[in-house]
Amino acid sequence: MSDEGAAAVAAVGAVAERIEAERSHLTDLDSAIGDADHGGNMARGWAAAAEAVEDLEDPEPAAVVKTAGKTLLSEVGGASGPLFGGSLVFASTELEEGITAETAVAFAETYLEKVQDRGDARVGDKTMIDALVPAVHTFKKSVEVDDMTPVEALAKAVAAAERGVDFTVPIRASKGRASYLGWRSVGHQDPGATSTLYIMEELLDVATDNVDAPDELPDHAESPTIPDGEVTED
Amino acid sequence: MVGLVVVSHSQTAADGIAEVAGEMGGETRIEPVGGDGQGGFGTVAGDIEAAIHDADDGDGVVVLVDLGSAVMNAEIAIEMSDAEAVIADAPVLEGTVNAAVTATGSKATVESVREQAEAARGVEKL
Numbered sequence: 459m460s461d462e463g464a465a466a467v468a469a470v471g472a473v474a475e476r477i478e479a480e481r482s483h484l485t486d487l488d489s490a491i492g493d494a495d496h497g498g499n500m501a502r503g504w505a506a507a508a509e510a511v512e513d514l515e516d517p518e519p520a521a522v523v524k525t526a527g528k529t530l531l532s533e534v535g536g537a538s539g540p541l542f543g544g545s546l547v548f549a550s551t552e553l554e555e556g557i558t559a560e561t562a563v564a565f566a567e568t569y570l571e572k573v574q575d576r577g578d579a580r581v582g583d584k585t586m587i588d589a590l591v592p593a594v595h596t597f598k599k600s601v602e603v604d605d606m607t608p609v610e611a612l613a614k615a616v617a618a619a620e621r622g623v624d625f626t627v628p629i630r631a632s633k634g635r636a637s638y639l640g641w642r643s644v645g646h647q648d649p650g651a652t653s654t655l656y657i658m659e660e661l662l663d664v665a666t667d668n669v670d671a672p673d674e675l676p677d678h679a680e681s682p683t684i685p686d687g688e689v690t691e692d
Numbered sequence: 693m694v695g696l697v698v699v700s701h702s703q704t705a706a707d708g709i710a711e712v713a714g715e716m717g718g719e720t721r722i723e724p725v726g727g728d729g730q731g732g733f734g735t736v737a738g739d740i741e742a743a744i745h746d747a748d749d750g751d752g753v754v755v756l757v758d759l760g761s762a763v764m765n766a767e768i769a770i771e772m773s774d775a776e777a778v779i780a781d782a783p784v785l786e787g788t789v790n791a792a793v794t795a796t797g798s799k800a801t802v803e804s805v806r807e808q809a810e811a812a813r814g815v816e817k818l
Binding site: 537 | 728
C-alpha cells in the first residue's frame with residue numbers, strides 16, 4: 459500500500475469517527491431547519507465508507523475516494539448522498555496521478571463544481587456551499603498565489619470554511635428544505651455546511667500527520683495575504 | 693420500446709403510480725423505485741440505476757421523478773448507466789401516464805416520450 463493510499467484510507471476512517479461523534483449535534487442542527495436526518499444518514503454512510511475502503515486490495519488515493527463516494531451514494535440517501543458522494547466519485551479522477559498540490563487543487567475545484575451543478579445553490583443560500591466556496595477558493599489561492607504547501611493551504615481553507623459556517627447562521631435559507639421555513643431559518647446554523655467543515659478538519663488532521671515536517675518553516679507560513687471574508691470570485 | 697422508471701421518495705407511491713400508468717400503457721415497461729433502501733423515505737442513485745437497467749430494452753428510458761433529491765439521484769443514476777436515459781420535467785403521476793401511452797406508439801422515441809410526459813405540466817383539471 460502506498461503512503462498516500464494509506465493516508466486516504468485513514469482520512470475516510472477519521473471522517474467516519476468524527477461524524478459519528480457529531481451525529482446528534484448534526485441531527486439537532488437539521489431538526490431546526492430540515493428533517494432531522496442529516497446526522498444519522500451521514501454517520502451511516504461514512505461508517506460504511508470506512509469499511510469499504512478498508513477492504514480495497516490496492517488502495518490508491520483515487521480508488522479510495524471513489525469507493526467512499528460510491529458508498530455514500532448508496533447509503534446516505536436524501537440530497538446528501540448525491541451531493542457528498544456523487545461529487546467525490548467524479549472528483550476522484552483528479553487524484554489518479556496521486557496527491558500533489560496541483561491535483562489537490564483540481565480535486566477541490568471539481569468537487570465544488572459538482573456540488574454546485576447538482577445542488578444549484580450559490581453562496582448565501584444557507585447550504586454547504588457557504589463553507590465550500592470560501593474553502594476551495596482559499597485553498598487554490600494559497601497554493602497558486604501564496605505558494606504554500608498543500609497542508610498549509612488546507613489549514614487556511616479550514617479557517618475559511620469555519621467562517622463560512624458562521625456565515626450560515628444569520629442568513630435566510632433559499633435552497634433545500636430549509637427554504638420552506640423562510641425567515642424562520644434565520645439564526646440556525648446549516649447542517650450541511652457544518653458537516654463539510656468537520657470533514658475538512660479531519661482531512662487537515664490526517665494530512666498534517668502524514669507529511670514530514672519541513673526542516674525549516676517557509677517565510678510565508680504566516681502569510682496574511684488571504685483576505686478574510688472574501689467568499690466569491692465569480 | 694422506450695421504457696419508463698418512476699422515482700418517488702415512497703416505494704408505495706412509486707408502485708401505485710406505475711400501477712395506474714400500467715393500466716393505460718399496455719406493453720410499456722414501467723419500473724417503480726423508491727425509498728431509502730432501509731424501509732424509510734428517500735431515493736438512492738444505485739437503485740434508480742438498477743431500475744433504468746431493468747426498464748431498458750435498448751430503445752432508451754424516460755425517468756419520472758417526484759421531489760428534491762429524487763432529481764439529483766436520478767441524474768447520477770443516468771450518469772452511471774449505459775442506457776440512453778433522460779429525466780422528464782413533469783408531474784410524476786400525470787407525466788407517467790402520458791409517457792406510458794406515448795411509448796406504445798410504433799414510432800416512439802426517448803425524446804417523443806419525454807415531450808409527451810412534459811406536456812402533462814399543462815393539463816388542467818377544472
